Amino acid sequence: MSIRCADVLFLWLILIAIPTRGSTQPTLGGSVEVGARFFPSEGLSAPQGQFFPVFQGTLQTARGSEHHRWRFNLFGRADVRDRRSSHADVREATWAWLPNQTWEMRGGILAEKWSFTESNAVVNVVNQRDQLEAPNGDARLGQPGVSLAIRLPAGRLTVYSLPWHRSWRFAGAPGRFRPPTELDRPETARGTAAYAARWDVRARRIEIGLSYFEGVSRDPAIETAGAAYRVIYPVVHHTGAQLQLLMGPSLLKLDIAHVKPREKASFIGFTLGGEWPLTLGAADLTVLAEFTYDQRGVQAPTGLDRDLLLAARWNPNNAAGTEATASTMIDVRSGAQMLRAKFSRRLSATWRWTAEAHALARQRRGDFSYWLRRDSFVQVAIARFF
């Protein structure tokens, strides 16, 4: 957490503590999770460990009144083997002012997820990826900023000012999910502001979003410079569109983006797919299929350029809240695969245990994710929620 984030957090905590007329009592929740993560393969470099205790936690609090809302989400991980992997991040700390049913203003540390698709997020441009939590593709760092939303006769328009930029961060020498050589420090100034706008509208069977972003890109361009990698965060004009259609019980989804980096050629990327729910007695089985295309090919910093996701999510709707997912992400060009399985079950009203396995197979030299080829792992953890 940067000092600036800490300042914002402090101010936010003062705000939430101020009693306002008609406000509700703050709600408090979160979790503490302990477990073990084991990598069967040795890392690419000697110091990389194979066994890592898991110790992580979340804290959420929220409060509301007629015209004000406060929200605070904190995530933290302690890594006894790798100091750089130990980190805490304010995922969200916002104060929202809702003077009437037309306007809404928010400020603080924002969390914005615009994408409809699951496997990639070519349209999520506000929040930076949390690379320290790399296996969890949904993990995003909090983004300082303010937003102003207005309800229009059709849909809603939101404009954003995002005053500074956060870069990718990787684990230290003993950690995993990191490139084999140190990435150089990005040259981008943190104070570089970005601006964004999004219009979204929904009807019974369709949801549409159109977005525009101008500023320093969240995704870097990574160039090889001899044995090292050079990280450049270009200024980009990013235009995105999101579409979700409900067809019977199925959801069809499209996220598409056109990106024009300054002084570089533009490119497009999209993720197209859907989810199909099936009923098996009391249980739900949801099948997902998505295809991602990125015109940059192997230069795409997500490692996803022509990749197909096939996944199944099983939920027996039982009292223990059992959930199981299995997925494979296949690079249709190289044949590289990432297989994931996760099982989770409630032990009591406050305890839940989780087992998961991630396996990388057939990674080819030249793929961006080639450096992750020995980072298959299994993890078992138990979480106490409060």
Place this chain on the structure above:
Amino acid sequence: MSAIARSAQDGATLLAGLLLTAITITAAVQAPVSPTDNERERGVSIAREADRRDSGWRDARVEVRMILRNQHGETSDRFLRSAWLEVPGDGDRTIVIFDRPADVKGSAVLTFSHKSGDDDRWIYLPAVGRTKRVASSNKAGPFMGSEFAFEDLASQEPEKYVYRHVRDDVLEGASVWIVERDPLDPRSGYARQLVWYDQAEYRPRKIEYFDRKNELLKTLTYDQYERVDRFWRARIQVMVNHQTGKSTRVEFGPYRLGSGLTLADFSVERLSATR
């Protein structure tokens, strides 16, 4: 014929009569039959009047405790908060916010019920930080592992069923109508339902749910009715699953009606801010 023999014969006649009546009633209750126009009209008019009497509360809020009991008698609790909004000309809008179990704390489900077609549903999961559209398929699926299916908790719009008045009866000393309602939705988990409405206030007192094989699946009973403004609300609902032996008891806190909630409070945009 001796008095004893006559008495025995009378008894046998009476027994046969009772048996015949019982069979007739059982047949009437258990087998779906083509309703006559009169039965249909009476059924519809009872359901519409019940719906009319329970309209006009504008919005409602209540805290809920669900006690899930499995076939071994073990129990687990669910705590949630519900809010409803009446929408003129359409079905109700509902928000359910989960407080316990702790791993789902802060999750919220928003449902737009419609008089015809599928309901629209979105879920906000704080762990993911995203509001997600729920593809509505498994209406018959259990809600949070309870004996209530999603469709049991959805707004019971009269337009979603075909009705038939079965017969008048007495339930716990109160005169009732038994009305059969058959879901129009082919994806409903039920072939039909039997609703016991009390004749004095048009309140549902009991519902029997028959599965797709037309076998008795569950019974819902309403208890501890109290008047809130001019509307009746049951403080206790108990759903018993006859096929699994499991049950769910729902205890409602004090209802707050007409507290000034608006469409904006039930919007997808603000679901993530609902607490």
